[in-house]
Amino acid sequence: MDIERGSQQGGLMLTALDIQGVALSRGERVLFRDLSLSIKTGQAVALTGANGAGKTSLLRAVAGFIRPDAGRILFHGVDGVAVETETARREGAHLLGHLEGLKPVRTAGQEFDFQTGWLGEGRKRRVEAIERLALSPLLDLETRKLSAGQKRRLSLARLVAAPRPIWLLDEPLAPLDERWRGVAADLMADHLATGGMILAAVHDPLPVAAREFDLGDWA
Numbered sequence: 001m002d003i004e005r006g007s008q009q010g011g012l013m014l015t016a017l018d019i020q021g022v023a024l025s026r027g028e029r030v031l032f033r034d035l036s037l038s039i040k041t042g043q044a045v046a047l048t049g050a051n052g053a054g055k056t057s058l059l060r061a062v063a064g065f066i067r068p069d070a071g072r073i074l075f076h077g078v079d080g081v082a083v084e085t086e087t088a089r090r091e092g093a094h095l096l097g098h099l100e101g102l103k104p105v106r107t108a109g110q111e112f113d114f115q116t117g118w119l120g121e122g123r124k125r126r127v128e129a130i131e132r133l134a135l136s137p138l139l140d141l142e143t144r145k146l147s148a149g150q151k152r153r154l155s156l157a158r159l160v161a162a163p164r165p166i167w168l169l170d171e172p173l174a175p176l177d178e179r180w181r182g183v184a185a186d187l188m189a190d191h192l193a194t195g196g197m198i199l200a201a202v203h204d205p206l207p208v209a210a211r212e213f214d215l216g217d218w219a
């Protein structure tokens with residue numbers, strides 16, 4: 001692994017995500033072929049398209065949960081080195097998905113500590129994350145008792161506490177009310193301003209400047 005660690009965004013120092021000629025299938029269906037898309041440091045891309053077009057699937061492929069049928073997904077380091085390793089995915093990207101990945105019987109605090117501990121972060125950003133997402137009143141609640149918006153805030157806190165240069169966001173604002181949409185917008189703007197990258201599946205516009213990439217309508 002030749003990519004340096006310790007960027008502003010934490011994890012690995014990455015300067016670009018490069019999706020080259022990717023083909024992806026789910027079951028019998030080919031979602032798309034020969035898809036190429038590049039995101040550089042400080043940039044956001046809004047993935048649009050009809051329900052079922054493959055937005056979530058593409059995010060999951062970048063995160064390493066689905067193997068493409070063809071093509072490459074490359075992560076570029078500061079020195080131009082491009083890699084497609086598991087380490088680059090694990091230490092370079094965060095996936096924030098619909099299901100949040102929370103264990104229902106853990107409290108929000110236990111879940112947060114488990115996730116951020118596993119991601120290897122210190123206390124400084126933990127405190128900042130809890131403050132920015134106002135999680136203190138929720139920390140003793142089991143995650144199954146959290147509302148959809150509260151769960152999303154807990155997930156967003158992970159992005160603050162354990163920074164990664166690439167944020168893969170699946171409809172990040174969907175469960176949030178106006179106040180928390182504003183906070184999420186600020187988090188995204190801060191992330192981009194410090195050199196981060198965002199690839200977000202959306203049905204509504206992203207609250208930061210973003211290039212649109214349309215997966216179209218498969219039906």
Ligand SMILES: Nc1ncnc2c1ncn2[C@@H]1O[C@H](COP(=O)(O)OP(=O)(O)OP(=O)(O)O)[C@@H](O)[C@H]1O
Nearest residue numbers: 026027031049050051052053054055056057058201
């Ligand atoms: N685990 C799975 N096994 C088989 N097919 C799947 C699986 N997950 C998703 N699919 C199929 O892949 C296709 C793309 O789904 P995906 O969730 O990527 O679409 P999307 O663009 O994110 O849609 P939406 O806007 O509704 O969130 C759909 O036809 C879906 O049924």
